[in-house]
Structures are given as C-alpha cells and as structure tokens.
Amino acid sequence: MAPYIMEEYIKACKAGKRDYQARMMKGQLPTLQVLDEILPPKGSYSEVPLGLVQIPIDQIVGTKSGGRSNAFAGNFMPILRENTEFAYKWATLSQSHINEGIRDPIKAYEYMNKFYVEEGNKRVSVLKYFDAVSVPGYVTRILPQRTEQKENKIYYEYVDFYALSQINYIWFSRPGSFVRLQKAVGKGAKDIWSDDDKLTFSSVYSRFAAEYESLGGKKLSITTGDAFLAFLMIYDYKDICQKTVNELKELVGKSWEEFKLLEHDQEIELKMNPTSEKKSLLDRLLPVSTPKLKIAFLYAKTPATSAWTYAHELGRLHLEQTFPEEVTTECYENLTQDLAEKAIADAIQKGCNIIFTTTPEFVQASVQAAIAHPEVKILNCSLNTSHRYIRTYYARMYEAKFLMGAIAGAMAENGQLAYIADYPIFGTIANINAFALGAKMVNPRAQVYLEWSTLKDVDLGIAMDNVIKKGVTVVSGRDMVIPEDASRYFGLYHIEKEGPRNLAMPLWHWGKFYEQLIRTIMDGTWKYDDNKDETKAINYWWGLSAEVIDVIYSQNLPIGTQKLLTMLKRAIATGEYHPFSGILYSQNGMIQSDPDKILSPEEIITMDWLADNVIGTIPKSRELKEQAKPVTLQSGVESQKG
Numbered sequence: 001m002a003p004y005i006m007e008e009y010i011k012a013c014k015a016g017k018r019d020y021q022a023r024m025m026k027g028q029l030p031t032l033q034v035l036d037e038i039l040p041p042k043g044s045y046s047e048v049p050l051g052l053v054q055i056p057i058d059q060i061v062g063t064k065s066g067g068r069s070n071a072f073a074g075n076f077m078p079i080l081r082e083n084t085e086f087a088y089k090w091a092t093l094s095q096s097h098i099n100e101g102i103r104d105p106i107k108a109y110e111y112m113n114k115f116y117v118e119e120g121n122k123r124v125s126v127l128k129y130f131d132a133v134s135v136p137g138y139v140t141r142i143l144p145q146r147t148e149q150k151e152n153k154i155y156y157e158y159v160d161f162y163a164l165s166q167i168n169y170i171w172f173s174r175p176g177s178f179v180r181l182q183k184a185v186g187k188g189a190k191d192i193w194s195d196d197d198k199l200t201f202s203s204v205y206s207r208f209a210a211e212y213e214s215l216g217g218k219k220l221s222i223t224t225g226d227a228f229l230a231f232l233m234i235y236d237y238k239d240i241c242q243k244t245v246n247e248l249k250e251l252v253g254k255s256w257e258e259f260k261l262l263e264h265d266q267e268i269e270l271k272m273n274p275t276s277e278k279k280s281l282l283d284r285l286l287p288v289s290t291p292k293l294k295i296a297f298l299y300a301k302t303p304a305t306s307a308w309t310y311a312h313e314l315g316r317l318h319l320e321q322t323f324p325e326e327v328t329t330e331c332y333e334n335l336t337q338d339l340a341e342k343a344i345a346d347a348i349q350k351g352c353n354i355i356f357t358t359t360p361e362f363v364q365a366s367v368q369a370a371i372a373h374p375e376v377k378i379l380n381c382s383l384n385t386s387h388r389y390i391r392t393y394y395a396r397m398y399e400a401k402f403l404m405g406a407i408a409g410a411m412a413e414n415g416q417l418a419y420i421a422d423y424p425i426f427g428t429i430a431n432i433n434a435f436a437l438g439a440k441m442v443n444p445r446a447q448v449y450l451e452w453s454t455l456k457d458v459d460l461g462i463a464m465d466n467v468i469k470k471g472v473t474v475v476s477g478r479d480m481v482i483p484e485d486a487s488r489y490f491g492l493y494h495i496e497k498e499g500p501r502n503l504a505m506p507l508w509h510w511g512k513f514y515e516q517l518i519r520t521i522m523d524g525t526w527k528y529d530d531n532k533d534e535t536k537a538i539n540y541w542w543g544l545s546a547e548v549i550d551v552i553y554s555q556n557l558p559i560g561t562q563k564l565l566t567m568l569k570r571a572i573a574t575g576e577y578h579p580f581s582g583i584l585y586s587q588n589g590m591i592q593s594d595p596d597k598i599l600s601p602e603e604i605i606t607m608d609w610l611a612d613n614v615i616g617t618i619p620k621s622r623e624l625k626e627q628a629k630p631v632t633l634q635s636g637v638e639s640q641k642g
Contacts, residue, residue, distance in 0.1 A: 005091050005092070005094075005095055006082055006087070006091050008091065008094045008095075008129070009078065009082055009087050009090050009091040009094065010082060011129075012077050012078055012090070012094075012125070012129045013077065013078050013079060013080075013082065013087075015073075015075070015077045015129070016072065016073035016075065016077030016078050016079040017073065017079055019073040019074055019075040019077060020073040020074070020079055023073070023074050028074070029074060030073060030074055031069050031070050031072060031073060031074060031079075032061075032062045032063050032068075032069040032070075032072050032073075032074060032076065032121075033061050033062030033063075033069075033074075033116070034062060034063060034064075034065065034066045034069050034116075035062060035063070035064050035065075035109055035111060035116035035142075036064065036065050036066065037066070038111075039111070039142065040144055040145075044144065044145050045142050045143055045144045045145065046142075046143045047140050047141070047142060047143070048140070048141040048143055049138075049139075049140050049141075050110070050139040050140065050141050051138065051139070052105060052136060052137070052138055052139075053136070053137055053138075053139040053168070054134045054135075054136055055106075055108060055115050055134055055135050055136070055137045055139065055168075056115075056133070056134050056168060056169040057124070057127055057128055057132050057133060057134055057135055059113065059114055059115050059168070059169070060076070060108070060114075060115040060116075060117060060124050060128075060135070061114045061115065061116070062114070062116045062117070063116055063117050063118075063121055064108075064109055064116050064117060064118040065118075068121050071086055071121070072121065072125060075128070076121075076124055076125045076128045077125065077128070077129065078090055078125060086122075089122060090122050090125065090126065093122055093123065093126050094126050094129070094130075097126050097127070097130060102123050102126065102127060102135070103136070104120075104123070105120075105135075105136040105137050105138055106118075106119055106120025106123055106124060106135060106136070106137040106138075107119040107120060107137060107138050108120075108137045108138070108139050108140075109139070109140050109141075109142055110139050110140070110141045110142065110168075111141075111142040111144075112144075112151065112155050113155065113158055113168065113171055115137075115139070120135075120137070123135065134169075141159075143159070150175060153175045154172060154173070154174070154175055154177070154178075157175065157176070157177070157178040157179065158171070158178055160178070161178040161179075161181070161182065164182070164187075164190070164191065164192055164193060165182075165193040165197075165198065165201075166193065166198065167193070167198065167201065167202075169202075169205075170205060170224075170225040170228070171223050171225050172223060172225045172226055172229065173222060173223050173226055174226070177225070177226070177229055180229060181225075181229055181232070183633070184229065184232040184233070184237055185197075185201065185232075185237050186237060186238070200241060203241075204237075204240055204241050205228060207245065207248055208224075208227075208228050208231065208240075208248065208252065209224050209228070211245075211248055211249045211252040211253075212224055212227055212228075212252055212259070215252065215253060215256065217259070220259060220260065220262075220263055221263045222259065222262045222263055226259075226262050227259045227262065230255075230258050230259060230261075230262055231251075231252070231255060231258075233364065233367075234255060234258065234364060234367045234368055234371070234387075235251060235364075235368065236364075251371075254371045254372070255371060257388035257389060257535065258367075258387065258388050258389065260388070260535045261386060261387075261388045261535050261536070261537060263535070264534075264535060264536060267386040267536060267537055268384065268385075268386050268536060268537045268538075268539050268602075269531070269534070269536040269537065269538055269539070270539050270541050270601050270602075271529060271538060271539065271540045271541065271542075272396075272541055272542065272543070272545075272601065273542060273545055273546055274516045274517075274520065274542065274546055275520055275525050275526075275528055275529050292326060292327075292328075293323075293326060293327050293328075293353060293354055293518065293521065293522075294327075294328050294329070294330070294350070294351050294352045294353055294354070295316075295319065295327060295328070295329045295330070295352060295353075295354040295355070295356065295518075296329070296330045296331070296332065296343075296344075296347035296350075296352040296354070296355045296356070297312060297313075297316050297329060297330070297331045297332070297355075297356050297358060298331075298332045298335055298340055298343050298344065298347075298355065298356065298357045298358060298362055299312065299313070299331065299332065299333045299334070299335065299358055299359075300334075300335055300336075300358070300359045300361055300362070301333070301334060302333045302334055303333075303482065303483075304482060304483070304484050305482065306482065307478060307479065307480045307481060307482050307490075308358075308359075309333070309358070310480070310482045310483070311480060311508045311510055312356075312358045312381070312510050313331070314510065314511060315509075315510030315511040315513065315514045316329050316331060316514070317511070318510075318511025318512075318514065318515060319511065319514050319515060319518065322511075322515050323515075323518065326522065327518065330347055330350060330352060332346075332347070335362070337361055337362065337364065337365060337630065340357065340361070340362045340365040340366075341365045341368065341369070344357070344365055344366070344369040344378075345369070348369070348373055348376055352376070353375070353376055353377065354376070354377045354378075354379075354518075354521070355369070355376060355377070355378045355379070356379050356380075356381070356514070357378065357379070357380045357381065358381045359380075359381060359382075359631065360380070360381070360382035360385065360425070360631055361630045361631055362380060363380050363382060363385055363387070363390075366378050366379075366380045366387075366390050367387050367389055367390055370387075370389035370390045371389050374389075377391075377521070377526075378390045378391075379391045379392065379393055379517075380392050380393075381393055381394060382394065382426075383425075383426040383427045383539065383541070383605055384426040384539075384605045384606060385537070385539070386537045387537055388535065388536075388537055391529075391537075391538045391539070391540065392537070392538070392539045392540070393513065393517070393539065393540040393541075393542075394427060394539070394540070394541055395508060395510075395513065395541070395542060395543060395548045395549045396541055396542065396543030396544070396549065397427065397431050397479075397506060397508070397549055398427070398430040398431050398433075398434035398579060398580075398604065399434070399543045399544045399549060399572050399579065400506040400507070400544070400549045400550065400551050401431040401432075401434040401435040401438070401476075401506065402434040402435065402437060402438040402568075402572070402579035403438060403504075403551045403565055403568055403569060403572075404435055404438065404476055404491075404492050404504055404506060404551060405417075405434065405435035405436060405437060405438025405439040405440075405441075405442075405448075405476075406438040406439065406441060406442050406564060406565065406568060407438075407492060407503055407504050407553065407557065407561060407565060408435070408438070408439050408446075408474045408476065408492055408503075409438065409439035409440065409441065409442035409443035409446045410442045410443070410558070410561045410564070411474050411494060411503060411557075411561070412439075412443065412446065412472075412473055412474040413473055414471065414473065415443050415445045415446045415447060416447055416449070416470060416471050416472045416473065416474075417439055417446060417447065417448045417449065417472060417474050417475070417476070418448065418449045418450075418451060418467040418470070418472040418474070418475040418476065419432055419435055419436075419448050419449070419450050419451070419475075419476045419614075420451045420452075420453055420460070420463050420464075420467075420475065420476065420477045420478070421450065421451070421452050421453070422452070422453050422454050422478070422628075423454055423628055423631050423632055424452070424618050424619055424624075424632060424637050425631060425632055425637065426605050426606065426637065427605065428637075429607040429608065429609075429610070429618065429637055430580075430604045430605065430607050432448075432450060432610065432611075432614060433580075433607060433609075433610060433611045433614070434579045434580070435448065435476055436448045436610075436611040436613050436614045437579055437580070437584075437611060438579065439613070440611075440613050442564075446613060447613050447614075447615055448611075448613055448614045448615065448616075449466075449467060449470050449472060449615050449616060450610070450614050450615065450616025450617075451463040451466055451467060451616070452616075452619055452624075453478075454619075454624050454625050454627075454628040455619060455623055455624060455625070456623060456624065456625055460477075460478075460489065464489070467495075468495065472495070473494060473495050474492065474493070474494055474495070474503070475489075475492070475493055475495060475500075476491075476492050477489050477490050477491065477492075477493065478490050478491075479491065479505070479506050479508065480505060480506075480507070480508070488500045488502055490502070490505065491503070491504055491505030491506065492504040492505070501554075501556075502554060503553065503554050503556075503557060504551055504552065504553040504554065504557075505551070505552045505553075506549065506550075506551055507549060507550040507551065507552055508548075508549060509547060509548050509549060509550060510548070512546070512547045512548045513540075513542060513546070513548040516542075516546065516548075517540065541601065541605075543572075543573075544569060544572050544573040545573045545574070545575070551565065551569065553565060578598045580592075580598060580599040580603075580604055581596075581597070581598045581599075582595045582596075582597075583595055584599070584611075585611070585612040586609040586610060586611060586612060587609065587610050587611070587612055587614065588609065591609065606637075607637070608637050618637060621633065
C-alpha cells in the first residue's frame with residue numbers, strides 16, 4: 001500500500017494510544033466496552049428491533065462481543081501496528097470514505113441509550129476519526145427490567161419519549177426531564193412529532209450544543225441535554241428557533257450561571273431567617289449613605305379581585321410608609337406571562353432598580369430580564385424555584401397552618417374537619433399536612449377532609465356543600481378576604497345555623513418581609529447572602545421567627561385554647577418545637593420513624609404525600625381548571641416528577 005494511504009491510520013493510531021494511556025493512568029478500561037460483559041443475566045431483559053436508525057456517533061461506546069475490542073482504544077481509535085491486515089483494511093476504508101463516503105449501515109445493539117457495534121467496528125472508527133455526526137445502522141434495543149434505580153427510570157422515560165419523537169441524541173441526568181422537554185417544545189404528553197418537528201429541533205439543539213460546548217460545556221458534570229432544558233426554562237422554544245447564530249451565542253453565554261447551577265445536587269440555598277451579618281469596625285464608623293430605591297411590583301391579578309395580590313399590595317404600601325424618603329414604588333396589575341415581560345421592561349426603563357414579581361407564573365420573564373439587566377435586582381415569589389440570576393422568596397406558612405390545625409382540633413365537637421386548598425404546588429402540601437398534624441396533636445381522632453377549589457367543575461360553593469354533607473363543623477378555607485368581599489368564609493371558621501363563625505386567620509405579612517429585605521439592601525448585607533464560593537440559587541423562606549407570618553385568632557376562643565396557641569407559637573418561633581418532628585405517617589405508611597428527627601426544609605418543600613388523617617388526594621394537572629395550570633406547571637408538585 002502506498003505510504004500516503006497509511007497516513008490517516010498512523011494519525012488515528014497515535015490518538016488511540018494516547019487515549020489508551022490516559023485511561024490506564026486513571027484506572028479505567030483502556031479498550032472498548034463489551035456489551036456481553038455488562039448485560040444483566042439472560043431472562044432479565046428483552047430485545048426489541050428498532051429497524052434502520054441514524055445512530056449518534058458520540059453514543060457508540062463499544063462492541064457487542066469481545067472479539068475486536070482490543071483492536072481499539074476506548075475512544076474507538078485503532079491501536080494495532082500499521083503492518084497488520086487490520087491496519088490495511090482500516091486505511092482502505094478511510095480512503096474510501098474520503099473519496100465517496102461510508103454509506104453501508106452497521107449493525108448495533110442499544111442498551112441504556114448507548115450503542116454497541118455487532119458489525120462495522122472499523123466503519124465506526126473511521127467515522128469517529130473524521131468527526132462524523134452519525135452513522136446509519138440496524139439497531140436492536142436491549143430492554144432491562146424496570147427498577148426504582150434513577151438511571152433505569154430515566155431510561156424508561158427516554159423510551160417513552162423516543163416512541164413519540166424518534167430522537168435519540170439528547171440525554172438527561174435527572175428523572176422527569178424528557179416529559180418536561182415534551183412540554184417545553186409545545187407538545188402534549190402523547191403528541192407524535194412530525195418530520196418538520198424533528199428537523200427544527202435537530203437544528204436548534206445542534207446549534208445550542210455547538211455554542212454550549214465551545215464555551216466549555218463538556219467540562220461541566222451535566223449533560224448537554226440538561227443545559228438545553230434549563231435554557232428552555234428561560235427562553236421560549238419558538239423564540240429560540242428564530243434566533244440567529246450570534247444571538248444564540250450571546251444568550252448561551254449570559255445564561256452560563258444557570259448551567260453551572262445544575263452541577264449541584266442541592267441547587268437552592270434556603271435562607272430561613274433574615275441575614276444579620278456583623279460589620280467590620282470600619283464599616284460601623286463610616287457614615288452610611290442610604291440609596292434611593294425605586295421598586296416595582298408585578299401582580300397577576302388586582303387587589304380588588306385577589307386576596308393574594310391584596311396581601312402583596314399591603315406589603316407595598318407598608319414599604320412606602322416605612323421608607324417615605326428612601327423608597328418609591330410602581331405597581332403593575334392584571335398581568336399575563338406575556339404582559340409581565342413588557343411590564344418588567346417598562347419598570348426598568350422608568351429607573352426601577354428592584355423588581356418583585358409576585359407569582360411563580362412570572363419566573364421565566366423574571367430570569368430573562370435579570371440576565372439582560374444584571375444591574376437590576378429581581379425577586380420572584382415562589383418556592384423551590386432554582387435560578388441563579390434571580391432570588392426567590394416565600395413564607396413558611398405551614399407554621400401558621402399547624403397552629404390553625406391545633407385550634408381546629410380543639411374546637412371541632414366531632415373531630416371532623418375540612419381543608420379547602422387551591423393549587424397543588426410546592427408549599428401547599430406542607431400546609432395541608434401541618435394543619436392535619438396540629439389537629440391530631442390536640443385531638444388524636446381528628447380527620448381532615450381535603451377539598452380543592454381549582455378542580456374542574458368545582459367552585460367554593462360546591463366544595464362547601466361537599467364538606468357539610470360529611471358532617472364537618474370546622475373548616476380551613478381561603479387565607480384572607482379582599483375588601484370588596486363581604487363573605488365570612490375565610491380563615492378557620494365554625495359552621496353554624498346562622499352562618500360561619502370565624503375562629504382564626506393566617507396572616508401573610510409581606511410588609512414585614514419587604515421591609516427586612518430592603519433594609520439588607522440599604523445597609524449592604526444583601527451581598528452576604530450570596531456565597532461566591534458556591535453556585536446556588538437563593539430562596540428566602542422566612543416564618544414566625546421573622547414575623548412574616550402570624551395567626552390572628554378570635555377572642556371568643558376558650559382561654560385554654562388561646563394559651564395553647566400562644567405557647568405553640570412561641571415554641572415554633574424559637575425553634576423549640578417543629579411541626580414536622582417525631583414519628584410521621586402518610587396515607588401510604590411511615591414517613592419518619594425516629595422520634596427525635598425533624599424533616600429537612602427540602603423534604604418539607606417537596607412533599608408529595610398526605611398525612612394519614614387526611615381524607616383526599618393530590619390532583620393531577622389534567623384535573624384542574626385551565627387558569628390553574630400555568631402556576632402548577634411552574635411550581636406544581638406534579639412538575640417535580642415531570
């Protein structure tokens with residue numbers, strides 16, 4: 001053979017030997033993985049023919065049997081001497097590829113979305129050497145038995161996704177991601193992808209991957225798919241499809257902290273109380289110049305129509321009263337997700353340097369604006385939302401709900417209680433369970449009937465009728481009322497012939513939260529909340545100890561109940577008692593067996609179970625009214641699982 005024909009083989013062989021040595025130094029297998037050596041025992045898996053498939057070249061990691069595994073390094077580059085028949089055939093194939101391209105399909109097995117060659121190892125080696133993207137091949141899928149292992153769950157989610165999309169080149173490291181991807185590209189759970197859908201996605205994903213990897217994405221411990229999905233959580237898929245190469249490159253670069261955040265198992269750093277950093281002597285001696293702050297508040301509804309919005313509006317007014325010289329505010333009402341983007345842009349144009357977006361629906365708009373305007377502090381009112389460019393905030397309402405449950409347990413003659421919930425989102429489940437545990441502490445026989453006001457074909461009237469039919473006398477309804485609403489069906493109330501008698505009401509004191517947070521900005525302690533040595537999202541999750549929640553109760557309550565409430569409130573605020581401490585049971589069995597243990601904040605936030613004395617279920621997204629779905633898709637318990 002002419003020497004020039006062997007040039008490519010010699011180069012490939014050098015690359016193979018370098019890879020071989022590198023793997024040896026790391027204690028790794030230096031040659032190709034062999035599928036037969038890693039398969040589970042026969043009878044524990046099934047084989048499914050997939051037909052002719054375009055196989056991503058990067059996902060071909062080994063060979064079916066051990067016959068040719070030692071001819072290649074782990075990167076599929078050859079390692080045999082150049083004077084062998086193998087080298088001659090490889091070089092000939094290389095020349096053929098240069099002249100006319102390799103078109104003959106290989107034969108391969110797919111196992112856990114990795115491919116192992118049965119016929120065509122040299123073809124794969126040549127194509128990898130020339131940086132080909134894919135190779136056609138007849139593929140047989142190895143389906144393992146279903147287990148509860150993380151990788152197995154992800155794989156079966158991929159199998160379901162592949163059946164809809166025929167896409168095999170994207171992978172995730174976290175369960176639920178394939179379902180979220182299907183949603184993110186605008187597809188229903190069972191929607192089949194058209195050829196145009198596949199082409200568009202392939203173009204967008206490959207462009208993203210190129211920019212992401214050029215910036216060092218392969219150095220991160222996440223998959224490119226993980227990064228792409230995080231990107232889709234910030235920017236709308238349809239908008240990304242329209243971006244130019246330069247525009248996409250800019251957005252990927254600006255979003256880098258979001259990708260780094262995914263490397264951490266615990267992405268969120270919870271701030272359970274306001275920061276109280278000790279200042280240096282110099283800082284204490286120097287006069288403090290109080291910055292002028294212009295603050296915008298974004299509301300999904302109006303204070304006249306929404307108790308949630310009304311509570312935040314009271315918080316805004318509290319700020320203006322507390323800081324009449326230092327703070328001015330703007331507010332935007334009745335916003336959709338699209339209008340929220342415009343409202344944030346308008347607020348920034350007007351000179352607002354702090355923006356509070358008061359619903360999880362506005363997370364995406366908040367993150368986009370924060371990336372584009374790093375000089376503006378943007379905070380979103382949500383729980384368990386992981387973003388690096390914004391901070392989020394919420395209140396530990398479960399502490400107040402526990403107190404409400406204790407009152408309810410003491411005041412219900414027959415131990416039959418009801419809890420009317422709205423959205424099955426993070427925090428709500430903890431509220432329900434805390435209420436049930438508080439009631440059970442006072443009355444071991446207490447039962448809580450759970451109703452949801454956001455279910456299809458259900459309103460508060462229907463929910464109340466359901467409650468009354470069950471003989472319930474004490475109800476926990478919506479947290480508060482709006483000025484225009486004269487109804488007394490709020491808070492905790494006792495059902496009587498004359499109508500409801502209000503017993504207690506939980507209080508979201510957003511004014512206290514906003515005041516304390518603004519003080520941290522004014523005195524410079526805001527910066528201490530962000531640990532520069534760690535990449536984590538920051539969530540302020542304050543409770544009774546910070547006075548951002550409270551319980552207002554009727555003076556008609558028995559003196560003993562009032563004393564119990566005062567004692568419990570003090571114990572929770574000081575940390576002497578925790579609602580989720582000790583032995584805990586769900587409807588399906590024991591949650592916590594250690595009498596001295598307390599559920600972690602993360603376990604409380606992500607609860608997807610109901611206490612054993614709760615009668616009811618957590619609804620799925622499909623069971624909810626349309627207006628409830630945007631919130632639940634963003635912060636719903638169901639969304640956590642995909």
